Amino acid sequence: MTTLEHCQQLDQNDPLRSLREQFELPPGLIYLDGNSLGVLPRATAARVAQVVTEEWGQGLIRSWNKAGWFDMPQRLGDRIAGLIGAGPAEVVATDSTSINLYKVLSAALLIGRHEHPTRLRVISERSNFPTDLYIAEGLCNEHGGTLTLLEADELQAALAPESAHDVAVLLLTHVNYRTGAMHDMAALTAAAHRAGVLTVWDLAHSAGALPVDLKGAGADFAVGCGYKYLNGGPGAPAFVWVHPQHAERFWQPLAGWWGHAAPFAFTPDYKPAPGIGRYLCGTQPILSLSALACGLDTFSAAEPMGGMVALRQKSLALSDLFIELVAQRCAGQGLTLVTPLAHAQRGSQVCLARADGAFAIMQALIARGVIGDFRAGDGGRHPDILRFGLTPLYTGFADVWQAVEHLRQVLASGEWQRPEFNRQQAVT
Numbered sequence: 377m378t379t380l381e382h383c384q385q386l387d388q389n390d391p392l393r394s395l396r397e398q399f400e401l402p403p404g405l406i407y408l409d410g411n412s413l414g415v416l417p418r419a420t421a422a423r424v425a426q427v428v429t430e431e432w433g434q435g436l437i438r439s440w441n442k443a444g445w446f447d448m449p450q451r452l453g454d455r456i457a458g459l460i461g462a463g464p465a466e467v468v469a470t471d472s473t474s475i476n477l478y479k480v481l482s483a484a485l486l487i488g489r490h491e492h493p494t495r496l497r498v499i500s501e502r503s504n505f506p507t508d509l510y511i512a513e514g515l516c517n518e519h520g521g522t523l524t525l526l527e528a529d530e531l532q533a534a535l536a537p538e539s540a541h542d543v544a545v546l547l548l549t550h551v552n553y554r555t556g557a558m559h560d561m562a563a564l565t566a567a568a569h570r571a572g573v574l575t576v577w578d579l580a581h582s583a584g585a586l587p588v589d590l591k592g593a594g595a596d597f598a599v600g601c602g603y604k605y606l607n608g609g610p611g612a613p614a615f616v617w618v619h620p621q622h623a624e625r626f627w628q629p630l631a632g633w634w635g636h637a638a639p640f641a642f643t644p645d646y647k648p649a650p651g652i653g654r655y656l657c658g659t660q661p662i663l664s665l666s667a668l669a670c671g672l673d674t675f676s677a678a679e680p681m682g683g684m685v686a687l688r689q690k691s692l693a694l695s696d697l698f699i700e701l702v703a704q705r706c707a708g709q710g711l712t713l714v715t716p717l718a719h720a721q722r723g724s725q726v727c728l729a730r731a732d733g734a735f736a737i738m739q740a741l742i743a744r745g746v747i748g749d750f751r752a753g754d755g756g757r758h759p760d761i762l763r764f765g766l767t768p769l770y771t772g773f774a775d776v777w778q779a780v781e782h783l784r785q786v787l788a789s790g791e792w793q794r795p796e797f798n799r800q801q802a803v804t
């Protein structure tokens with residue numbers, strides 16, 4: 377049996393322990409939902425207030441130049457690039473993940489169509505995040521293409537050159553939002569390229585959670601989220617990366633004045649900015665970008681301690697501990713581990729399936745101050761899931777022990793069956 381004392385010892389010996397001090401964590405709360413909304417960094421409130429009162433209030437229009445507002449998407453993009461294996465001037469922080477996905481998937485479809493007019497199919501995973509599938513469906517309608525949805529274990533076969541001759545794009549989320557299962561980005565990208573297929577990767581559950589190597593994997597396009605592991609705040613700007621070999625091949629469809637080569641020339645015709653700059657559309661939300669910058673600062677503090685590699689090591693230790701404690705303490709309670717055991721296939725969350733009661737169990741945990749979330753199943757291959765996100769910047773080993781102890785008590789006592797835990801809510 378793994379004891380609380382042992383976990384407290386692990387926290388004492390954790391070289392990343394001090395990183396937690398950068399966050400405003402409500403006392404007594406065990407927050408295991410940083411994969412849905414990251415925690416508020418301590419620096420953010422004062423920084424945003426300063427941007428409001430000084431840069432906006434006093435500086436007014438001058439702040440576009442003087443406070444560096446104008447090139448914030450590029451500056452933040454360069455910092456995100458360091459977390460995802462991209463180069464300088466290859467990433468911009470802008471718009472939402474959904475909108476960025478629209479841009480890159482359009483560009484990928486245009487490239488595919490230009491080079492191979494018969495390639496009109498997009499392949500994705502049935503359990504991909506819905507917005508990714510909806511955007512793909514809409515674009516396929518627009519381009520006269522089709523969207524094929526597969527299970528993860530069907531992807532390699534579908535990418536065999538003889539099956540993929542009509543496929544333009546492979547669109548995948550690196551780490552599955554429901555299960556925490558991670559794809560082998562390098563292997564799938566290589567298989568796609570052998571079949572003449574371009575790849576679009578959604579990094580919503582991997583950027584800031586584990587080391588990503590877009591260039592190393594030879595990926596073509598990527599998007600990712602600012603408000604999950606990057607701690608940028610609710611609705612924070614997302615980011616977009618395009619491999620330099622593709623960046624200037626096409627306009628993205630939301631060509632706007634911020635993506636113009638000379639926005640202040642105000643010419644009536646569009647001339648795209650060089651490189652990733654053309655993936656900007658219109659005026660950017662400076663207050664939100666300022667908050668995102670504070671989120672990125674929390675990673676800079678981890679740099680001297682080993683950066684993403686050290687964070688990944690801790691994340692795996694946390695999820696290993698979670699899995700081990702559930703096996704030890706919640707055996708016979710109908711929980712099934714959905715997250716892969718193999719480290720190479722695991723993101724930064726632990727997901728547990730249960731045939732019934734998963735929603736109410738999570739509500740009972742939240743009432744006890746253990747915040748994870750619930751994701752509904754489809755009544756078939758994908759069951760209802762309890763999701764626990766582990767964010768190594770601020771989650772400790774004793775937090776994991778306490779969370780599993782609460783889960784044990786909620787299950788053993790039948791507390792979750794109380795009526796107040798069975799009322800549906802808008803956001804689960």
Ligand SMILES: *Cc1c(COP(=O)(O)O)cnc(C)c1O
Binds near residue numbers: 472474
């Ligand atoms: C969270 C998430 C998104 C969110 O997209 P928004 O445009 O920010 O709503 C998109 N894709 C995946 C895979 C996600 O996990």
